[in-house]
Amino acid sequence: MSITVSRDRNHRYSVVTSGEALSPAGPLRTVLEDCAGELLVVVDEAIWPGRGARIQALLSGTPHRILTLAGGERNKNLDAVLRVVAAMDEVRVLRRSSPVLAIGGGVLCDLVGFAASIYRRGVPYVRVPTTLLAQVDVSAAIKTGIDHNGFRNRLGAFWPAALTVVDHGFLATQSVEQISQGLGEVFKLGLIASEELFGRLARLSGDWTPEWFATDPAAAELMNLALEVMVGELSEDLWEQDLARRVDFGHSFSPLIELRTGLHHGHAVALDCLLSASIAAGRGLLAVDALPEIAAVMRRCALPVRHPGFADVDLLWETLTEVTRHRDGAQHLPVPIDLGKHAFLEDLTRAELAAAVARLRQVV
Ligand SMILES: NC(=O)c1ccc[n+]([C@@H]2O[C@H](COP(=O)([O-])OP(=O)(O)OC[C@H]3O[C@@H](n4cnc5c(N)ncnc54)[C@H](O)[C@@H]3O)[C@@H](O)[C@H]2O)c1
Ligand SMILES: [Zn+2]
Numbered sequence: 170m171s172i173t174v175s176r177d178r179n180h181r182y183s184v185v186t187s188g189e190a191l192s193p194a195g196p197l198r199t200v201l202e203d204c205a206g207e208l209l210v211v212v213d214e215a216i217w218p219g220r221g222a223r224i225q226a227l228l229s230g231t232p233h234r235i236l237t238l239a240g241g242e243r244n245k246n247l248d249a250v251l252r253v254v255a256a257m258d259e260v261r262v263l264r265r266s267s268p269v270l271a272i273g274g275g276v277l278c279d280l281v282g283f284a285a286s287i288y289r290r291g292v293p294y295v296r297v298p299t300t301l302l303a304q305v306d307v308s309a310a311i312k313t314g315i316d317h318n319g320f321r322n323r324l325g326a327f328w329p330a331a332l333t334v335v336d337h338g339f340l341a342t343q344s345v346e347q348i349s350q351g352l353g354e355v356f357k358l359g360l361i362a363s364e365e366l367f368g369r370l371a372r373l374s375g376d377w378t379p380e381w382f383a384t385d386p387a388a389a390e391l392m393n394l395a396l397e398v399m400v401g402e403l404s405e406d407l408w409e410q411d412l413a414r415r416v417d418f419g420h421s422f423s424p425l426i427e428l429r430t431g432l433h434h435g436h437a438v439a440l441d442c443l444l445s446a447s448i449a450a451g452r453g454l455l456a457v458d459a460l461p462e463i464a465a466v467m468r469r470c471a472l473p474v475r476h477p478g479f480a481d482v483d484l485l486w487e488t489l490t491e492v493t494r495h496r497d498g499a500q501h502l503p504v505p506i507d508l509g510k511h512a513f514l515e516d517l518t519r520a521e522l523a524a525a526v527a528r529l530r531q532v533v
Contacts, residue, residue, distance in 0.1 A: 180407065182329040184308050184400065186393060190297050190336035191223045193230075197270075197334060200295050201231045206267045207260035208233040211253055211281045213240050213273025216299050219342055224272065234260050240274040240300075242427070242434070245316050247324070253284035257292075268293035268331060275303040275434075279325070282313030286328035296330045299339040301351025301382060302435050305392050308333045309399035311407050320491075321424045327408055337392060341383035346433075348379050349471035353435030355395045356470055357419040357442050360463065363398045364509035366391075371466045412496045415511045418442060418503040425488040426478035439472040440479045442505070443533070447525040449504035454512060457532060464533040474533050482523045489517070 189195035201208065212224060214237045224235070236256045238249055257269065271281035271294060278296045285294035298304045314325020340348065352370070359367030369391045374381075382388045402416045422444055423437035432440075446463055449455040464474045478484060493500050502514040 180311070180329055182311065182331055182333070184333045184335065184396065186335045186337075186389075186396075188336055188338055190334045190338075191220065191227050193227055195334070196332070197227065197295070197297075200268060200270065200332065201228070204231060204267050206232070206263055208267060208270060209236065209253075209256050209260045209262060210234070210270045210272065211236045211238060211256070211277065213277045213299060214238065215240055216273065216339065216342070220272075220339075238273070238277055238280075240276045242276060242316065242431075245276045245280055247315060247317060249280050250284045250287075250315055253281055254288060257284065257288050262288065262292055264289055264292060268295050270295050270297070271330075272297040272299060273303075274298070274300040275307045278303055278307050278330075279313050279322075280315050282328055282330060283315055283325055286313050286326035291328060293331045294328075296333045297339075298333065298335060300343060301340055301348050301392070302354055303351075304335045304337065304340075305351060305395040306354040306399060308335055309396055309403055311403075316428070319428065321428055329407075335392075335396070337389055338383050341380050343379045343382075345379060345471055348377075348382055350433045350435030352470040353419075353433075353437075353439035353472055355391075356439050356467060356472065358395060358398050358402070358416070360442055360446070360505050360508065361415050361418040361503060361511045362402060362509060363394070366394055366398055367466070367508055369394065370470055373469050375469065412499065413501040413503075413513050415503045417496075417501070418445065418505070418511065421445065421492050421500075421502050422479070422485045422488050424492060425484060426476070426481075429484065430476070430478045432476055432478060436473055436476070437478075439467055439470075440474070440476055443467065443474065443529065444479055444485070444525055445502065445504045447529045448502070448514070448517060448521060449506060449512070450528065451521055451525050452504075452514070454504060454506045457528070460529065460532045475529075480526055480530070482519070482526055485522055485526070486519050489522070 185196045311329035314322040317323040419438035419442040423441040427437045450457045
């Protein structure tokens with residue numbers, strides 16, 4: 170006998186921008202009101218000192234338990250997931266009506282989302298991302314995961330947060346470097362998918378501050394545009410059926426460099442974009458003159474334009490080989506061919522890669 174079953178599943182999730190994420194009358198109100206039983210709230214250690222009192226005030230009418238966890242890539246591991254799972258057991262999370270609330274950076278959101286995806290084979294969760302990177306990028310996606318066995322995001326699941334509340338006010342406590350890490354993903358998106366977004370980055374004032382990102386309407390417009398473009402890119406193919414994805418721009422050479430050198434994800438993504446642009450220039454798909462112009466926009470975003478990992482051709486090639494496995498055996502290497510436009514390369518050679526590294530040394 171042979172029986173085949175095929176069913177589609179409808180997924181619905183919302184991303185809301187609000188300056189009132191921690192206000193009792195804000196967008197989390199219905200989550201708190203509807204929560205049956207005890208609410209588990211997982212909070213990034215970095216934001217607890219400044220926001221703990223407001224979080225406690227927000228939760229004052231709701232039975233809850235708070236677990237604080239450290240952010241940072243080195244804490245994105247199975248141990249942290251198991252701590253969340255233990256806390257979920259303690260509060261006796263229900264299958265549908267007591268969503269876990271995650272308040273923190275991309276690492277915390279990814280690992281709480283992963284815990285929610287595997288707990289009872291999937292329970293709901295809600296996110297309040299608190300870094301620029303998490304607000305403009307993680308928020309748009311349905312991906313969760315942790316690093317494992319020497320690889321980034323080796324374990325994970327597609328599991329949408331029912332609600333994501335983006336409050337730019339959190340960004341005031343980030344450092345310039347952390348803001349620039351988030352701008353790395355915005356820069357990627359602008360260069361490959363949106364000339365308008367790229368133009369806004371090029372026009373950033375040279376002395377922007379985290380406070381500006383937290384409070385200025387022009388900064389909010391920039392971040393909202395980035396989020397919109399990102400949602401537009403991802404929502405057509407949430408489960409990544411098509412493995413040739415232009416949003417993978419910047420994610421072809423960066424993964425192992427991040428893990429081996431400790432370079433932050435957003436900075437590695439931006440450097441990968443610059444290298445990919447140099448590869449495109451080597452093929453005549455992009456003018457060589459565009460490279461210093463692209464690097465100038467990176468400097469405006471306080472992004473690095475050089476790093477030893479991106480001069481190490483062996484490591485770059487090893488990463489591309491591993492990423493090719495992730496793309497089911499094809500390179501599908503996205504490269505920019507003009508502002509907001511792209512092509513995929515399938516046959517990059519090691520010699521071309523070495524030439525691209527050398528070209529950057531000369532022109533940037
Ligand atoms: N799920 C997705 O689709 C997706 C997309 C892009 C990136 N990511 C993941 O996101 C992670 C990077 O996210 P990140 O840059 O937010 O890193 P992170 O979560 O490690 O945050 C960076 C640091 O800032 C701290 N922090 C958090 N909020 C803060 C605030 N408001 N003020 C001051 N400090 C604060 C954190 O504790 C941490 O030390 C990577 O692991 C990456 O894989 C996931
Ligand atoms: Zn990324």
